[in-house]
Amino acid sequence: MARGPVLIELDDAEKPDVTVVDAPPVPEDAVSLPAGQAMQSAAGIAARKPSRLLRWVWSLGLALITAVVTLAAWDFATALIDRNPILGWGITGLFAAFISVLLALALREIAALGRLGRIDGLRRAADTALADDDLRAAQAVTDRLVALYKGREDTRWGRDRLAELRADQMDAASLLMLADREVLGPLDSAAQREVEAAARQVATVTALVPLALADVAAALTANLRMIRRIAEVYGGRSGVLGGWRLTRAVMAHLVATGAVAVGDDLLEPVLGGSILGKLSRRFGEGLVNGALTARVGVAAMEVCRPLPFAAGKKPKVRDIIKKSLSGLFGSSKS
Numbered sequence: 001m002a003r004g005p006v007l008i009e010l011d012d013a014e015k016p017d018v019t020v021v022d023a024p025p026v027p028e029d030a031v032s033l034p035a036g037q038a039m040q041s042a043a044g045i046a047a048r049k050p051s052r053l054l055r056w057v058w059s060l061g062l063a064l065i066t067a068v069v070t071l072a073a074w075d076f077a078t079a080l081i082d083r084n085p086i087l088g089w090g091i092t093g094l095f096a097a098f099i100s101v102l103l104a105l106a107l108r109e110i111a112a113l114g115r116l117g118r119i120d121g122l123r124r125a126a127d128t129a130l131a132d133d134d135l136r137a138a139q140a141v142t143d144r145l146v147a148l149y150k151g152r153e154d155t156r157w158g159r160d161r162l163a164e165l166r167a168d169q170m171d172a173a174s175l176l177m178l179a180d181r182e183v184l185g186p187l188d189s190a191a192q193r194e195v196e197a198a199a200r201q202v203a204t205v206t207a208l209v210p211l212a213l214a215d216v217a218a219a220l221t222a223n224l225r226m227i228r229r230i231a232e233v234y235g236g237r238s239g240v241l242g243g244w245r246l247t248r249a250v251m252a253h254l255v256a257t258g259a260v261a262v263g264d265d266l267l268e269p270v271l272g273g274s275i276l277g278k279l280s281r282r283f284g285e286g287l288v289n290g291a292l293t294a295r296v297g298v299a300a301m302e303v304c305r306p307l308p309f310a311a312g313k314k315p316k317v318r319d320i321i322k323k324s325l326s327g328l329f330g331s332s333k334s
Contacts, residue, residue, distance in 0.1 A: 116246065119235065122148065122306040129172045130308075138172035142179045145306060148235055149183060154190075158182040177310050184234075184307060191233045191304075192315055195297030196324035198226035199290040203325055207286025219289055223247070226293070227300045234304045250300050287325055294320045 073095055081088030122144050129137035142162065149155040161182040169175035202222045206215040227247050294317050302309065 113245075115235070116231070118148070119304065119306045123308060126176055126307045130176060133172050135170070135172050135175065138175045139166070141307075142166060142175060145179055145183060148306060152235070154186060155183055158184075158186065176307060180307050180310050180313065184305065187233050188301070188305075188315070191230045191297075191301050192320065194226055194229045194233065195294055195301070195315075195320055198222050198297060199293045199320065199324040202293040203286045203290025205286075206289045207283045215289070219293070223293060223296050226297055227304075230297065230300045231304045234301075234306060246300075246303065250296060250303055290325050291317075291321045294324065 077088060077092045077095060079088075080091055122141065125137065125144070126141045128134075129141055146159050146162065149159065159182075162179055165178055165182075166175060169178055202219050205218040205222070209215050209218060224244075224247055227250060231246060298315055298317055298320065301315065
């Protein structure tokens, strides 16, 4: 019996109609692209507004716990005074000091909310002055802007330049543009550096942390810290409650406008067409999460800034993405 390969020839009628060469290519939609799931989940958590019923539950629960703790502390202190007056009054002094610190924290939070409201009011006044082309209103806005940054050394040179050149401005737009360039220019650079650092951090953590919920927590924490620092750069020390309120406003705006969705304009400057297939999906997710963080940062700059961005002066997300994420996990050539 002969050994070796056996060749079986088919008649023309038995040959298949479709060959490998004629098979259609695999559609690009079949390739699962990175979606930045961690950042989208973090944005959803931050933007979600609790229901009225849930707010009532938290408020009543907090009030009940406060009442129980206060009464227990009072009973403990009075009973201790009866048994040992010196020790009892010492514990009472500690309670009083603790309450004083809590009141100081509450006052700081109220002041922080007031400062954020002051910046927001300044931005609205600038919008009105520009819309009405009101030079007097623009001069009042610049006066408030100078007063806002009066004690900051990093704006001293810009404030001096504004005072020197403001008399030469003949309309509201030119005066506000001068204030924007001289006073807020250095602050914009500092805020943009915060955005770039946060984008790199989120990209690195979400690419290297394999746990599903850990990357969401890391992305949310990094974005909260970034927004707080951007607020501090522009003079709006937000505090805890103010920072969370500010973060929710930024995230709600991004979710409402669909800016947390991943599009070609976001993928192209980060991944490019050739490197997308060379990166692991985890690294791709990290880069996209970092790019979405850059979007959040630019939105936070708009919200925290005391003046609206002049035409053409708003930072471009693509430029921030390229500067902060290019080469983070190796270039496309490597």
